Amino acid sequence: MSIECSSVIAAPRADVFEWFRRPGAFRRLAPPWQPVDIAAEATSLADGQAVLRLPGGLRWVAQHQPGYYDPPWRFVDEIAVDGLASAPIGKLLPWRHIHEFEAIDDRSTRVIDRVETPIPAAVLRPMFAYRYRQLADDLAAHKRAxxxxxxxxxxxxxxxxxxxxxxxxxxxxxxxxxxxRLVRRSPTKPDEREWDPAAPAADLLDGVDAVVHLAGASIAGRFTPSHKRVVAESRIGPTRALAEAAAKAGVETFVSASAVGYYGAARGDEVLDENAAPGTGFLADVVTAWESATEPAAAAGIRVVRVRTGIVQSPSGGTLRLLRPLFELGLGGRIGDGRQWLPWIGIDDLVDIYHRALWDIELFGPVNATAPQPVRNLDYTRTLARVLHRPALLPIPKLGPALLLGPEGADELAAASQRAVPTRLTAADHPFRDRDLESNLRHLLGKTPT
Known part of the structure; x- marks a missing residue:
């Protein structure tokens, strides 16, 4: 039994094949709705080996076949057995994946996937639809840069x-x-450097053109004094120390994570662009101080961009990861009256925004990383339920989140209302991959028509 899928990508064949050869390609193509994790990427499309972690401690090993490697035309991988964890899948499930790249002209390529396996085509087609869109959108973003x-x-x-x-x-x-990768432990890979958040080493940023600072303790959790202290201390001090290190190293660009929490939790229907005043409350105070901590870099003449991120959509983490199983069981519903605004952003659009912050020299200061069309909680609930073909009939009283997050946490997270809009990106004609919530959720959850 076999399946064949294909798509035309607006890029030269050599560029497309080279994209597949580089580190990160397997991760960019892995559908986020599947219950797998990448343990290792293949170091070579000719004879390398990629490994996926599956539920139950099992592993899927994809072995690339040197006899079929013919760049930039073709590479092939087959399922293999390498250790006990891969034996059940490797012995019982045939899989041979032929990747082919056909040059249509000097600006476009047909990507063809042929898979020999008993897995039903209906299961595989959403995966390839996801892969083709990721490939096309990523290549287009790099072309713009x-x-x-x-x-x-x-x-x-x-x-x-x-x-x-x-x-x-x-x-x-x-x-x-x-x-x-700046890590807070001894490096184990060539692309890692040890980073002490309190006192970065003098040579930490040697040879670095730009810094993207994403680290910080998760905000999710009960808003106890200790949790709030960890949230604040993991952001403000380390950001200032890293900004000072960037100033001494003379990097060109410093991009720091921030959050729409800057605007406070209760702004009603007020439209919040980057010029809106800061709000009040714990998160607003933390984010204000967090952004101010980048000042040493800005004072040194470094272009600093502060990415005020909305509610990130990905089944691999964050809010959607928590909500998806509830909605699939038919247990989802609005929070309270559902009128609070939710400033969502798809994970890949967020990646594009960080990317733009690196290359657009006219972009600096605060940038709202939110989709152009924020939605109310009620609309988000209805859309997610529709995408998953489930009802959403069980409203969640505010008391529910309060039991998990505490009253303050419930106000600042679950019941927060922030109608944040990406005015600076819109003015720059930034192309969003998904301007509406439903198309984004369908892409992320494998629910697009195939």
């Missing part, structure tokens, strides 16, 4: 293993950039 003169750069990233960091670093490496 190149048109602005953004060539290969060396970029240091904190928080590289997190939800946003893992997506961003994979995107950057497939674009030909060198990523240096």
């Amino acid at each position: 190149a048109a602005w003169g953004f060539g290969p750069a060396t970029i240091a990233v904190t928080g590289a293993s997190g939800l946003v960091g893992s997506a961003l670093t994979a995107f950057l490496t497939t674009g030909g950039h060198t990523v240096i």
Whole structure:
């Protein structure tokens, strides 16, 4: 039994094949709705090996076949057995994946996937639809940056293993950039450097063109004094120390994570662009101080961009990861009256915004990383339920989140209302991959028509 899928990509064949050869390609193509995790990417499309972690401690090993490697036309991988964890799948499930690249002309390529497996085609087609869109959108984003003169750069990233960091670093490496992961432990890989958040080493940023600072403790949790202290201390002090290190190293660009929490939790229907005044409350105070901590870099003449991130959409983490199983069981519903505004942003659009912050020299200061069309909680609930073909009939009283987060946490997170809009990006004609929530959720959850 076999399946064949294909799509035309607006890029030369050599560029498309090279994208697949680079680190991060496998991660960029992995559908986020599948219950798998990437343990290792293949170091070579000719004879390398990629490994996926599956539920139950099982592993899927994809072995590339040197006899079929013919760049830039073809590479092939087959399922293999390498250790006990891979034996059940490797012995019982046939899988041979032929990747082919057909040059249509000097500006477009037909990507063809042929898979020999008993897995039903209906299961595989959503995966390939996702892969083709990721490939096309990523290549288009890199093409835009190149048109602005953004060539290969060396970029240091904190928080590289997190939800946003893992997506961003994979995107950057497939674009030909060198990523240096700043880690708070002894380095175990060539692309890592040890970073002491309290006192960065003098040579930490040697040879670095730009810094992307994503690290910080998760805000999710009960708003106890200790939790609030960890949230604040993991952001303000380390950001200032890293900004000072960037100033001494003379990097060109410093991009720091921030959050729409800057605007406070209760702004009603007020439209919040980057010029809106800060709000009140714990998160507003933390984010204000967090952004101010980047000042040493700005004072040194470094272009500083503060990415005020909305509610990130990805089934791999964050709010959607928590809500998806509830909605699939038919247990989802609005929070309270559902009228609070939710400033959402798809994970790949967020990656594009960080990317733009690196190459657009006219972009600086605060930038709202939110979709152009924020939605109310009630509309979000209805849309997610519709995408998953489930009812959403069980409203959640505010008391529910308060039991988990505490009254303050419920107000600042679950019941927060922030109608934040990306005015600066809109003015710059920034192309969003998903301007509406439903198309974004369908892409992320594999529910697009195939």
